[in-house]
Amino acid sequence: MTPDQARTMLEATLREIVPDADLSTLAPGADLRDTFELDSLDFVELVDRLSTRAGFRIEEDDADGLRSVEAATRFLVAHTDGGGR
Amino acid sequence: MPSLGADMDEGTLLEWLVKPGDTIHRGDIVAVVDTAKSAVEVECFADGIVEALVVDPGQVVPVGAVLARLDENGAPPEGSGAEPVKAAPAPEKAPEPPREPPRERLHEQPHEPALPAMAAAAPSPLVRHRAHELGIDLATLQGSRAGGVVHRQDLEALAHRAVSRPRVSPLARRLAETAGVDLSTVPGTGADGAIRADDIRRVAAGGAPAGETEHRADGQRATDMRRSIAALMSRSKREIPHYYLSTTVDLHRTVEWMRERNRELPVGERLVPSAALLSAAARAAREVPELNGHWVDGEFRPAPDVDLGLILSLRSGGLLAPVLKAADTLDLSQVMALMRDLTRRARAGRLRGSELSQPSISVSNLGDQGVESVLGVIYPPQVALVGFGAVAPRPWAVDGLLGIRPLVTVTLAADHRATDAAIGARLLKAIGRILATPEEL
Numbered sequence: 035m036t037p038d039q040a041r042t043m044l045e046a047t048l049r050e051i052v053p054d055a056d057l058s059t060l061a062p063g064a065d066l067r068d069t070f071e072l073d074s075l076d077f078v079e080l081v082d083r084l085s086t087r088a089g090f091r092i093e094e095d096d097a098d099g100l101r102s103v104e105a106a107t108r109f110l111v112a113h114t115d116g117g118g119r
Numbered sequence: 120m121p122s123l124g125a126d127m128d129e130g131t132l133l134e135w136l137v138k139p140g141d142t143i144h145r146g147d148i149v150a151v152v153d154t155a156k157s158a159v160e161v162e163c164f165a166d167g168i169v170e171a172l173v174v175d176p177g178q179v180v181p182v183g184a185v186l187a188r189l190d191e192n193g194a195p196p197e198g199s200g201a202e203p204v205k206a207a208p209a210p211e212k213a214p215e216p217p218r219e220p221p222r223e224r225l226h227e228q229p230h231e232p233a234l235p236a237m238a239a240a241a242p243s244p245l246v247r248h249r250a251h252e253l254g255i256d257l258a259t260l261q262g263s264r265a266g267g268v269v270h271r272q273d274l275e276a277l278a279h280r281a282v283s284r285p286r287v288s289p290l291a292r293r294l295a296e297t298a299g300v301d302l303s304t305v306p307g308t309g310a311d312g313a314i315r316a317d318d319i320r321r322v323a324a325g326g327a328p329a330g331e332t333e334h335r336a337d338g339q340r341a342t343d344m345r346r347s348i349a350a351l352m353s354r355s356k357r358e359i360p361h362y363y364l365s366t367t368v369d370l371h372r373t374v375e376w377m378r379e380r381n382r383e384l385p386v387g388e389r390l391v392p393s394a395a396l397l398s399a400a401a402r403a404a405r406e407v408p409e410l411n412g413h414w415v416d417g418e419f420r421p422a423p424d425v426d427l428g429l430i431l432s433l434r435s436g437g438l439l440a441p442v443l444k445a446a447d448t449l450d451l452s453q454v455m456a457l458m459r460d461l462t463r464r465a466r467a468g469r470l471r472g473s474e475l476s477q478p479s480i481s482v483s484n485l486g487d488q489g490v491e492s493v494l495g496v497i498y499p500p501q502v503a504l505v506g507f508g509a510v511a512p513r514p515w516a517v518d519g520l521l522g523i524r525p526l527v528t529v530t531l532a533a534d535h536r537a538t539d540a541a542i543g544a545r546l547l548k549a550i551g552r553i554l555a556t557p558e559e560l
Contacts, residue, residue, distance in 0.1 A: 052434075071434070073487035074391040075459050082387035094381045094389060 035088070040110035044103060047083045051076055062104035088114060120152065122182045123159050123475040126351045128290040128316055129181045130154050132174045141169045143189075148471065150186065155343035157439060157465070161472040167191040181315075290316040294350050298323040320346070344437035355499050360535040363494050366547045370510055370525045373557040392510050393484055394455040396527070398560045400505045401427045401446035403549035404480045409542045410533060411479045413500040419537040428478025428498065429458065431465050439465045440481060440498065441474040451560045477501075486510055492528040502534035503546070
């Protein structure tokens with residue numbers, strides 16, 4: 035997965051959970067939970083959907099790596115073929 | 120029209136999901152009703168065939184009004200095939216004069232969910248005679264004594280009320296008190312000139328009585344939601360002498376145990392600490408029945424089950440409090456699944472009527488909002504509200520040393536009329552103990 039693909043995937047998933055999310059002005063490092071007021075249930079949902087889309091199981095311990103757009107994109111790239119493995 | 124919350128006195132029928140001739144079963148969703156707070160899916164309470172839809176979409180009717188007629192003899196109970204069966208007598212039903220026995224009112228929910236259904240004992244001949252003199256329909260009356268039998272005092276009290284002041288719905292009365300509106304100046308537009316909540320709102324807003332109902336726009340919904348919360352919370356703070364207790368619980372074992380479990384669970388079924396907190400609150404409420412129930416007519420009435428109200432904030436603002444029925448009997452995965460489902464549907468405006476019935480105790484979990492503790496306002500007629508703050512790593516004394524542990528502040532707001540602080544303390548202690556052995560949840 036390229037960084038662009040990862041970002042597109044993340045944005046599509048976020049929009050499913052927060053339909054009116056304004057992603058155009060979102061800073062790459064901004065905390066997703068704070069910005070969109072995601073509660074722990076929303077976050078489980080986000081990780082679940084991302085896991086399904088990306089095609090691999092995202093462990094709970096790794097979920098912290100999904101805090102911001104930047105971190106999540108990096109995580110997705112590193113754990114798929116785009117990571118150079 | 121079922122009562123979909125203590126603060127509802129009327130509802131707008133938005134949409135029928137069945138038509139005459141349809142065979143329906145208990146629990147089927149038959150209609151969508153709009154209340155001040157939300158659109159709600161209404162379930163049927165019996166098996167049968169729809170005979171007639173009495174109320175048209177767009178119509179506003181009071182709680183208790185007949186929405187549709189159902190032929191209970193027409194349909195066999197679910198799963199019994201086509202063989203003819205005697206209609207099972209509906210439980211918890213008010214005694215009714217023997218008119219058209221096969222016809223059943225579609226929705227049998229009592230006005231105040233907290234009150235027991237009318238008991239089967241018949242009023243005495245003397246009472247019936249007096250009722251006839253006064254022109255009171257006994258079938259509409261709830262007795263004040265044990266067993267719900269109507270006594271003569273009930274009749275006299277009703278007759279006295281009838282001459283001394285206009286009929287006013289409970290919500291309207293509360294709104295009038297809050298808004299400082301003199302009830303004698305309000306023209307009622309309800310049945311027999313009864314004053315409804317909308318009449319008060321119009322007078323309070325300085326408007327003239329309106330005849331027709333318009334659809335509730337989003338802005339109107341937000342306004343109604345605010346008013347509804349305002350009325351209920353004002354009543355709570357006016358009537359309930361709250362006392363507050365608080366304790367800190369170490370969630371180390373819960374968090375560790377959950378992490379282990381989550382390694383094995385599918386991603387979508389992973390547990391979050393909130394589920395354990397809810398579960399613990401429900402089990403603790405079972406252990407301390409003095410806090411699980413309702414304050415009605417000057418006395419505490421314990422509830423038979425722990426029906427846990429889950430106070431949810433909506434993205435658009437406002438609150439909904441759907442109920443997890445018999446929450447103390449559910450395992451953690453069930454609580455987690457229900458919590459997710461209720462939260463999702465509450466936010467989408469697709470809750471069902473039965474999910475908005477009166478809880479026996481409520482929980483406010485503001486941990487995700489990052490607050491440390493919640494000193495809640497009790498939802499009348501409940502007598503207790505449990506609050507959870509954020510689960511956060513903090514310094515904590517462990518075996519005589521300083522450790523870092525995931526801690527949560529658990530609070531209780533309780534009604535001092537119903538209990539004293541010693542009882543409240545028991546509930547908090549139970550929550551702490553239950554959370555120390557998460558594998559039993």
